Amino acid sequence: MYRIGIDVGGTFTDVTLLDVDTGKYYNYKLSSTPHDQSVAIADGARSIMQECHVAPEEIAYFGHGTTVATNMIIERKGAKTALITTKGFKDILEIARQVRPSLYNTQADKPEALIRRSLRKEVSERICSDGSVHISLNKDEVKEVLKDLKRQGVESIAVCFLFSYLNNCHEKEVEECIKEIWPDVYYSVSSTILPEFREFERLSTTVINSYLGPKMKQYIDNLRERIKCEGIAVEPYITQSNGGVMSISSTVQTPVQTALSGPSAGVVGAIYVCNAAGYRDLITYDMGGTSTDVSLVLNGVPEYTTKRKVCGLPSGIPMIDVHAVGAGGGSIAHIDVGGLLKVGPESAGAMPGPACYDLGGLNPVVTDANLVLGRLNSGYILGGRMKLHKDKSVAAIEKNIAEPMGISCEEAANGIVSVVNANMARAIRVITVERGYNPSDFTLVAYGGAGPLHAVALAKEMGIHKVLIPPSPGTLCALGLLTADIRKSYVKTFITPYADSSAQAVNDIFELLMAEGNLWLDSEHVPHENRFFHNIIEMRYIGQNYELQVDLPQEQLTNEGFEGLRQKFFAEHEKNYGYYNPTAPIQIVNFRCEAIGVVAKPKLSELEHSTVDPSECLVMHRDVYFAETGWLNCPVYDRSKLGITSRINGPCIIEQMDSTAVIPPDTYFEVDKYGNIIVSVS
Secondary structure, X not given: OXXXXXXXXXXXXXXXXXXXXXXXXXXXXXXXXXXXXHHHHHHHHHHHHHHOOOOHHHEEEEEEEOOHHHHXXXXXXXXXXXXXXXXXXXXXXXXXXXXXXXXXXXXXXXXXXXXXXXXXEEXXXXXXXXXXXXXXXXXXXXXXXXXXXXXXXXXXXXXXXXXXXXXXXXXXXXXXXXXXXXXXXXXXXXXXXXXXXXXXXXXXXXHHHHHHHHHHHHHXXXXXXXXXXXXXXXXXXXXXXXXXXXXXXXXXXXXXXXXXXXXXXXXXXXXXXXXXXXXXXXXXXXXXXXXXXEEEEEOOEEOEEOOOEEOOEEOOOOEEOOEEEOOOOOEEEEEOOOOOEEEEEEEOOOOOOOHHHOOOOOOOEHHHHHHHOOOOOOOEEHHHOEEOOHHHHHHHHHHHHHHHHOOOHHHHHHHHHHHHXXXXXXXXHHHOHHHOOOHHHOEEEEEOOXXXXXXXXXXXXXXXXXXXEOOOHHHHHHHHHHHOOEEEEEEEEEEXXXXXXXXXXXXXXXXHHHHHHHHHHHHOOOXXXXXXXXXEEEEEEOOOOOOEEEEOOOOOOOHHHHHHHHHHHHHHHHHHHOOOOOOOOEEEEEEEEEEEEOOOOOOOOOOOOOOOOHHHHEEEEEEEEEOOOXXXXXXXXXXXHOOOEEEEEOOEEEEOOOOEEEXXXXXXXXXXXXXXXXXXEO
């Protein structure tokens, strides 16, 4: 049987077909179809099945990573959404935390609210901070509000009341009213989406979910039909921001969980490949056509956060902590008003794309610079399916960069590459140096179509000694889709002094959360022997505004284990802030439970052929420009012919269907038994 994973990016759609029995996987790459992502998905699935002579009925699993949710928020193309909230609180959506996006720029704009003020409706009700009812909900008032919103053509409703995470009785009553008055409208209630304290974040997350819901349902229905038309009978699974997958029915209910779907799949794929190769501490580096995503992995486990923003809007949903910058192969180079060279964050995308695609793009981008410098094949990419036009790249760089700056075309192209590398280096510093980690202690895992082009130069700049390039770096996110577990997170806020709590109280709360998780795993058809729960307590000193996460043991918490939570909190506090106070009172704030359905991970296939003479893999020699040496005549190797290799010195170029790797001077690479390129950087 076979498994298909398809990841849709801003420029390319990546397809991976995995043979479950042998562990071999096959890849395909095609241009994305921004007008309807499901078109490229169906075309990619059909093409790879035809190439590999696989019948649709042999497909046992279909995983999909999507940017639909992110694009909807960026472009403000979600549903016409309304808000029902507690009287006096409709402007929380804009008041937010009263923090300016840029501290010293009084003119900086905040992200536009997803719901305009006229569609934010207040109703009489009030839950107190202890969960008691102060003012009962007026259901007649709610029904009138619903009738008014229906007349205004609203497509979706978000419901968020003050302190509903403690007592959701009023939100449940609004649900009853919706089912009576307007049963076909899409709606979200905060006590279901994020039953957690901090009203702004809870409100923002609920609004995002409602804003995405109707259009996401439409997209998923369309995707389901296209997949069926290709003869694939299985229902697609969608990747979540936490690195797990869930069924499309769950996705329709909580589309906010897919906001960072694609980047998280890449991290999962990187961990899968690197674990097999024996690398556990990683900096994952995904450079695609539109952006670069970096993340930190410690001992094989990615860093998670609930403090991420989606396009500037807070979301409390647990996500893999991916830091993104607008630096991709399609990032546009330009000269700013001060005469300085800048690259990104604007991207040429798939259409019109780089100038070398000859699809109407006139602006020089990073891909054009790499082509001019000889790092990309001047004739084609994607195994010959896409032609490149070097003369178009030269013309665009000369007109827009070289001539205005009074430099040569090569110098301008090298400047573009240097600037984009500096942008990506800053992103890596954010997740390492700024958090107390030394980049040299990690292996840089380079993937995405453009990642291997820049990885080794980036590693040199950051003092990283090892770079790992997976066998199919351009489609690693798609591979991650095939190895991701089924996951869903549950949370309950119960703010209590640590001294007043106990092991039994903690166990009681987690039993309730795990019961919810088991019901969901039932709906996902996960066998009991494949179920696993990861429990976390969030703690802080009384008076602090942010919490630290402390892992719980797998078994029931004992009295001795409960006492050990304090020491774990001290260790986390010292790691994050450099100190801890053993006498200061501590609070327990949130209880988090992640329900996991473990997916069987196929063993990666090993290379069938051992050491190969590099001359047998040689395709050509090509002049390549390096900043430290100028032009050098470099060998170009066909990666598909490389076997297990002990050492090949740079400079050289390694080409494959989905990516190109640049090995600069003073470095060398080896190929391990899984086909990974391991670059040693002096």
